[in-house]
Structure formats: C-alpha cells, structure tokens
Amino acid sequence: MERIAAGDAGALGEIYDAYGRIVFAIVYRMLASPEAAEEVAQDVFHAVWRRAGAYRRERGAVRTWLLAIARNAAIDWRRTRGKRVEREVELDAATAMRADSSVVDSVLLSLRAERVRDAVRTLPPEQRDVLALAFWGGLTQAEIALRTATPLGTVKSRVRLGMEKLRLHLAEES
Amino acid sequence: MNTHPTDDLAAFSIGALDASEQAGVDTHLALCEVCRAEVASFAEVAWGIAELAPLVAPGPTLREQVLDRVRPRTARVASTASRPPLLDGLRRIFDLKVPLAVPLALALLLAISLGGLGSARADADAYARAVAGVADGTVVTLAATAGTEARGSLVVPATGDPYLILRLPAPPAGKTWEAWVLRGEQPLAAGISGDRWGVVTLVLSQPVRPGDGVAVTLEDAGGVAAPRGTIVLQART
Ligand SMILES: [Zn+2]
Numbered sequence: 001m002e003r004i005a006a007g008d009a010g011a012l013g014e015i016y017d018a019y020g021r022i023v024f025a026i027v028y029r030m031l032a033s034p035e036a037a038e039e040v041a042q043d044v045f046h047a048v049w050r051r052a053g054a055y056r057r058e059r060g061a062v063r064t065w066l067l068a069i070a071r072n073a074a075i076d077w078r079r080t081r082g083k084r085v086e087r088e089v090e091l092d093a094a095t096a097m098r099a100d101s102s103v104v105d106s107v108l109l110s111l112r113a114e115r116v117r118d119a120v121r122t123l124p125p126e127q128r129d130v131l132a133l134a135f136w137g138g139l140t141q142a143e144i145a146l147r148t149a150t151p152l153g154t155v156k157s158r159v160r161l162g163m164e165k166l167r168l169h170l171a172e173e174s
Numbered sequence: 175m176n177t178h179p180t181d182d183l184a185a186f187s188i189g190a191l192d193a194s195e196q197a198g199v200d201t202h203l204a205l206c207e208v209c210r211a212e213v214a215s216f217a218e219v220a221w222g223i224a225e226l227a228p229l230v231a232p233g234p235t236l237r238e239q240v241l242d243r244v245r246p247r248t249a250r251v252a253s254t255a256s257r258p259p260l261l262d263g264l265r266r267i268f269d270l271k272v273p274l275a276v277p278l279a280l281a282l283l284l285a286i287s288l289g290g291l292g293s294a295r296a297d298a299d300a301y302a303r304a305v306a307g308v309a310d311g312t313v314v315t316l317a318a319t320a321g322t323e324a325r326g327s328l329v330v331p332a333t334g335d336p337y338l339i340l341r342l343p344a345p346p347a348g349k350t351w352e353a354w355v356l357r358g359e360q361p362l363a364a365g366i367s368g369d370r371w372g373v374v375t376l377v378l379s380q381p382v383r384p385g386d387g388v389a390v391t392l393e394d395a396g397g398v399a400a401p402r403g404t405i406v407l408q409a410r411t
Binding site: 007009012013016017020021022024025026028029034037038041042045046049050051053058059060061063064067068071072075112113115116117119120131134135138139140141142144156159160162163164166167170 | 181184185187188189190191192203204210213214215216217218219220221222223224225226227228229230231232233236237239240241243244245335362380381383
C-alpha cells in the first residue's frame with residue numbers, strides 16, 4: 001500500500017494479480033452483469049490507487065479494506081446507474097452458476113469456500129436470508145427490516161447471531 | 175470511553191449499518207482495541223462469504239484497463255468540446271461517467287470561474303470555497319499566467335477522482351496541454367488534453383493530497399515525462 005501511495009503502478013498490478021478475480025467475482029455477484037462488474041472492478045482498483053495513502057494497517061487487513069471498497073462501489077453503481085436488481089438473493093449462489101463455461105476454479109479457494117459453505121448450511125434460513133440481503137443485496141439492516149416487514153430488532157439479532165454462528169463454525173474447523 | 179458497540183460489530187463488518195451508525199462504530203474503533211479485534215474476526219467471516227461468489231473470470235483486458243487508468247501517458251481526457259458555448263461545454267461535463275455529484279450552485283460557480291472575470295476572480299474564489307463546502311468537496315481556481323486565455327478550476331470531490339475543469343485555447347500544432355500534480359518539488363505527469371480544447375474536463379491520473387500543487391503547461395504533443403513548457407495555470411492546495 002505504501003508503494004501504491006507513492007505512485008508505483010507496478011504495486012497496483014500486484015494487488016490486481018492477487019485480488020482482481022475475487023473483486024470481479026464479488027461485484028459480479030452483486031450486480032449480475034459482466035459489463036457492470038468490469039466497470040465497477042475498474043473503479044475499485046482506481047479507488048485503491050487514489051486512497052492507498054489512507055489505508056491503515058491497524059484498522060484491518062488489506063483484503064478487508066478492499067472488500068469494503070468493492071461492496072461500496074457496487075452499491076453506488078446500483079444506486080446511480082443500475083436498475084435495482086430485484087431478485088432472490090441467496091448467500092451461496094455457487095450451485096446455480098458453476099456450470100458457466102467461463103468459471104475458473106482455484107483448488108485452494110474452493111476448499112476454503114467449501115468450509116464456509118458448510119457453515120452457511122448450518123444457519124437457520126432466516127439468518128441466512130438477512131446475511132444474503134445485507135452482503136450481496138447491499139442493504140442496511142433498516143432497509144432489510146422495511147423490505148421484509150420484519151422488526152428492526154429482529155433483523156439486527158439475526159445478523160449478529162448469523163455472523164457469530166459462522167465465526168464459531170469456522171473457528172472450530174480450523 | 176463509551177460503552178462498546180458490541181451488538182453492531184457483526185453488522186459493521188458486512189456493511190449493514192446505516193451511515194450514522196457506521197460513523198459511530200468507526201469513531202469507537204479508532205480508540206478501542208477490544209472492538210477492533212472483534213471486527214477483525216468478523217472480517218474473516220465476511221471474507222469467507224465473499225469467497226462464495228462464483229469465480230467468474232473477468233475479461234482478459236481488465237488488468238490492462240486498470241493499469242491504464244493510472245498511467246500518466248494514457249490519462250483519459252474525459253470530455254471535451256472543440257469550441258462549445260460555455261454552458262454547452264458544462265452540460266457535457268455533467269454527462270460524464272466521473273462520479274460527480276455537483277450541485278447546480280457549483281455548476282454556476284464553475285461557469286463564473288471559467289468566465290475569467292478578471293478583477294472579480296478573488297470574489298469567485300471565495301464563492302468557490304463557500305459553495306464547495308456545501309458540495310462536500312473543494313474547488314480551487316487555478317491562477318492564470320499573465321497573457322494566457324486559459325482558465326481552470328481544480329475540483330477535489332469528497333469521493334471520486336480529482337479533476338480539472340479547463341477552458342483552453344487551441345494548442346499550437348504539435349503541442350498539447352499537459353496537467354501536473356506537484357508533490358513538493360516533484361512534478362508528476364497527470365494527463366494531457368491531447369488534441370482537444372475548448373471546455374475540457376481532465377480527470378487527474380494522480381491523486382491530489384493536501385499541500386500538492388497542480389499546474390498546466392504547454393508541451394509537445396503526446397505529453398512529456400517532465401515539464402519543459404511554460405506554466406499557464408497553477409494552484410497549490
Ligand atoms: Zn470497544
């Protein structure tokens with residue numbers, strides 16, 4: 001990040017090589033359009049370039065920072081340019097899309113994803129749903145409450161319990 | 175220290191808080207190591223969820239496009255008009271894909287500062303800062319070197335790329351206008367106008383940090399790595 005902040009384009013290339021695919025995959029999953037995902041992924045790395053100086057190691061891992069930028073960029077895109085994609089969101093849509101011929105697979109990643117997928121399966125459906133609406137749908141808890149006609153307090157506790165359960169499950173396995 | 179926002183930390187990690195809640199947690203995290211550790215562990219979970227995104231590969235050109243945007247030589251000229259009436263030029267500017275949220279007042283302000291009102295410039299400047307505060311960004315009017323018709327403003331939005339809005343005379347044959355970010359004594363090439371002139375929006379390919387300067391010079395077509403031409407516009411942030 002220091003190198004990027006100092007204007008080293010090569011360092012940005014390295015970040016792209018490490019995270020380009022996953023960033024693209026995340027925004028693609030959120031926007032369901034390859035064109036939009038390419039545009040937003042570009043914006044994400046451009047934002048990394050501009051904001052690298054503001055990255056604070058003590059406030060979290062690079063990938064956490066990157067994930068926040070990617071999600072925000074996708075949410076912004078949807079607000080400003082995208083028609084709101086109203087469709088069912090599932091926390092794990094992998095099964096539906098694995099057949100795509102352009103799918104690339106990385107063994108390591110899929111092993112890890114398999115563990116998360118197992119953890120997700122242990123969640124009660126209502127917790128899984130709020131996490132999906134928040135994470136992939138880009139909705140806040142208040143928006144979810146409104147959308148699903150559920151009391152805000154209930155939504156909040158589902159988010160918290162769901163995340164705690166996933167954390168516990170993943171910790172037990174490793 | 176206030177009580178820990180423990181119940182909000184999971185939601186914070188997946189961006190599910192509304193803006194004011196998020197700002198509150200953010201402020202707390204700056205001071206609280208306990209909550210930072212909690213957020214870090216939820217962040218691992220969030221990344222795990224992110225990895226459930228189907229691994230669809232981006233197009234093969236994405237990497238190049240990403241790097242192109244930050245290379246000075248290939249800096250984009252986002253919008254130009256060969257010789258538009260001023261307001262027409264401004265309208266084109268607001269058609270940009272640049273993440274602009276420029277209110278009408280700022281548009282008027284830019285029209286004024288681009289109008290180069292001579293002695294009224296100081297007023298325009300003061301007005302610029304006042305309006306920019308509302309616009310949640312900063313506008314700096316560039317000082318024009320005596321004798322040039324060029325005018326311009328630097329806009330640093332709260333979010334999004336800094337950019338220059340310029341009114342440029344046609345460059346002589348074989349020449350281009352080139353923008354620079356001056357970091358200390360070091361000029362960093364930040365984009366060229368190419369063969370465009372008139373009202374031009376130039377998205378800077380370099381970030382602008384507090385204390386940096388910005389300048390526009392006339393250089394050989396295609397741009398140069400270090401400025402040789404005369405400065406026509408400049409400002410220090
Ligand atoms: Zn705390």
